[in-house]
Amino acid sequence: MNYQNILVETHDHVGLIILNRPDVLNALSDDLMDELGDAVDKFEADDSIGALVVTGNDKAFAAGADIKRMKDSGYMDVYMGNFIGRNWERISTCRKPVIAAVAGYALGGGCELAMMCDFIIAADSAQFGQPEIKLGVIPGAGGTQRLTRFVGKSKAMEMCLTGRMMNADEAERSGLVSRIVPADDLLEDAMKTAKKIAALSKPSVMMAKTAVNRAYETTLTEGVRFERTIFQSLFATDDKNEGMTAFIEKRKPDWNHR
Numbered sequence: 001m002n003y004q005n006i007l008v009e010t011h012d013h014v015g016l017i018i019l020n021r022p023d024v025l026n027a028l029s030d031d032l033m034d035e036l037g038d039a040v041d042k043f044e045a046d047d048s049i050g051a052l053v054v055t056g057n058d059k060a061f062a063a064g065a066d067i068k069r070m071k072d073s074g075y076m077d078v079y080m081g082n083f084i085g086r087n088w089e090r091i092s093t094c095r096k097p098v099i100a101a102v103a104g105y106a107l108g109g110g111c112e113l114a115m116m117c118d119f120i121i122a123a124d125s126a127q128f129g130q131p132e133i134k135l136g137v138i139p140g141a142g143g144t145q146r147l148t149r150f151v152g153k154s155k156a157m158e159m160c161l162t163g164r165m166m167n168a169d170e171a172e173r174s175g176l177v178s179r180i181v182p183a184d185d186l187l188e189d190a191m192k193t194a195k196k197i198a199a200l201s202k203p204s205v206m207m208a209k210t211a212v213n214r215a216y217e218t219t220l221t222e223g224v225r226f227e228r229t230i231f232q233s234l235f236a237t238d239d240k241n242e243g244m245t246a247f248i249e250k251r252k253p254d255w256n257h258r
């Protein structure tokens, strides 16, 4: 696929996807989401890639779904065309870790896209919001659900009902983002973090991701049982033996990802 709306790079086992519609603050079009899905497919299939970073530019991660393209759509257009449902969730099903590096606006579908990633590193300029209510609609790509799980009912409700934005400080305090870094350091920091993950044993990284995600989908008892089973299964891997032997021999592990 020839990308018109994203840029894709590879750095030291990390796949970098840059949303690239700067004239419209990276508004998320169907084409962009198709390209993003394609890039995720390729990075996921590439054995040399251990983690992904998704980012935008200084002004916007993404200011939401493309309002100009949605404006003339009617119910049957979006229902029969499976608008957004068709290609929006791909990033949330990626088996490799995905970091969102967010500077500037992450609004509507942009905030939802960031929340579909495994964690968000925010620039001090980041602003998060679900302003769909001001357009006469509501979030449609998980905003009412994921935001509520991240920041709790009161803040999520206020944001979804008023469209109020949350700045980086509030987002960190509320648990929406893992860390805040100066805007100038955002990409470097996110890439460094992704490279750190990509240098680890892939099976344990993928299973850790699966286990943490399970916390959102089941009861504590079930989640702890699931974690134990996964933990025990890692004792069947070469990398568990290598990791523990390397620690005792005071050297770096040489993973074979098996």
Ligand code: DAK
Binding pocket: 023, 024, 025, 027, 028, 063, 064, 065, 066, 067, 068, 078, 083, 084, 085, 088, 105, 107, 108, 109, 110, 131, 132, 135, 139, 140, 141
């Ligand atoms: N769509 C299209 N164009 C956009 C855009 C958007 N979401 N956001 C900004 N732009 C365009 C502006 O129209 C402007 O274009 P020109 O006028 O230059 O042609 C350009 O980007 C620069 O924007 P501004 O001039 O407005 O820049 P400012 O700095 O003054 O303001 C802003 C920045 C982010 C506060 C403002 O642009 C803004 O309020 N943007 C809209 C934010 C918004 O409402 N986002 C939510 C969109 S609705 C679904 C799943 C998901 C969704 C829907 C359905 N299903 C599963 C069914 C998602 C919906 C949404 O995200």
